[in-house]
Amino acid sequence: MSEKRTEIATLAGGCFWCTEAVALRLRGVEQVIPGYTGGHVANPTYNDVSTGQTGHAEAVQVHFDPAVISYQRLLEVFFALHDPTTLNRQDADMGPQYRSAVYYHDEAQKAAVERAIAAVSASGAYPNPVVTEIVAASEFYVAEKYHHNFYADNRSFPYCTIVIDPKIEKLCKTFEPLLS
Numbered sequence: 001m002s003e004k005r006t007e008i009a010t011l012a013g014g015c016f017w018c019t020e021a022v023a024l025r026l027r028g029v030e031q032v033i034p035g036y037t038g039g040h041v042a043n044p045t046y047n048d049v050s051t052g053q054t055g056h057a058e059a060v061q062v063h064f065d066p067a068v069i070s071y072q073r074l075l076e077v078f079f080a081l082h083d084p085t086t087l088n089r090q091d092a093d094m095g096p097q098y099r100s101a102v103y104y105h106d107e108a109q110k111a112a113v114e115r116a117i118a119a120v121s122a123s124g125a126y127p128n129p130v131v132t133e134i135v136a137a138s139e140f141y142v143a144e145k146y147h148h149n150f151y152a153d154n155r156s157f158p159y160c161t162i163v164i165d166p167k168i169e170k171l172c173k174t175f176e177p178l179l180s
Contacts, residue, residue: 006030007066009074010037010103010137012057013082014090019060021151021164022081022171027180028068033061034143034150037103038135046144052095059103061140069178071109075102075116077175081167084120085128091163101133103140110134 013019016034023032036049039056049056062074082090084100104110113134121130150157151164172179 004065005067006063007071008105009062009064009071009109010059010105010140011062011074011078012038012059012099012101012103013078013084014058014098014100015093015159015163016058016060016143016147017150017159018082018090018164018167019078020149021160022077022167023060023062023074024149024152025168025171025180026064026069026074026077026175026178028065029062029180030065031063033063033140034147035059035061035141036097036143037138037140038101038133042139042141044141046147049097050095052097054097056097056141057099057101058097058143059101059140071112072116073178075112077171077178078102079116079120079132080125080174081171083126084117084130084132085126087131099133100131101135103135103137105137110136 020032036044036056037059039054041054044054088096088099090098102113117130
């Protein structure tokens, strides 16, 4: 019997509450950890990152079983459920901490991200060019505990009903076979 293999995808697509809520619904995703990456400040807090001065993006680390869901499929969902053409902004969230970025963990992931961006660009789904950064993964700082499972724990919070609910609805309509 072979040992189960888990991989990590590190994705920044605006508010990490949104990205986490979407990823947790995918079959093959075992854990999603919200946090901060890509900046120059060690051990940043949410308040630090919210200033837009740390260089960090709100991101999630998605731990997944590639035998159940491929990295390419994760990227497909990621690019469909945020706007990869808006620089430093998603919905009402503005600032460099809300940028679109994929932090790759090896050269195969980097190549997959490049292919995904080429496919999104060629699809005509967005009128503007994709601005998603492709960056080598670096130190990932886990967010404060109250950010973990935020959507599940705060469904009636206005941000959840206004911003996250439509993403979940789109996920269910577009990617129903991938849902757990």
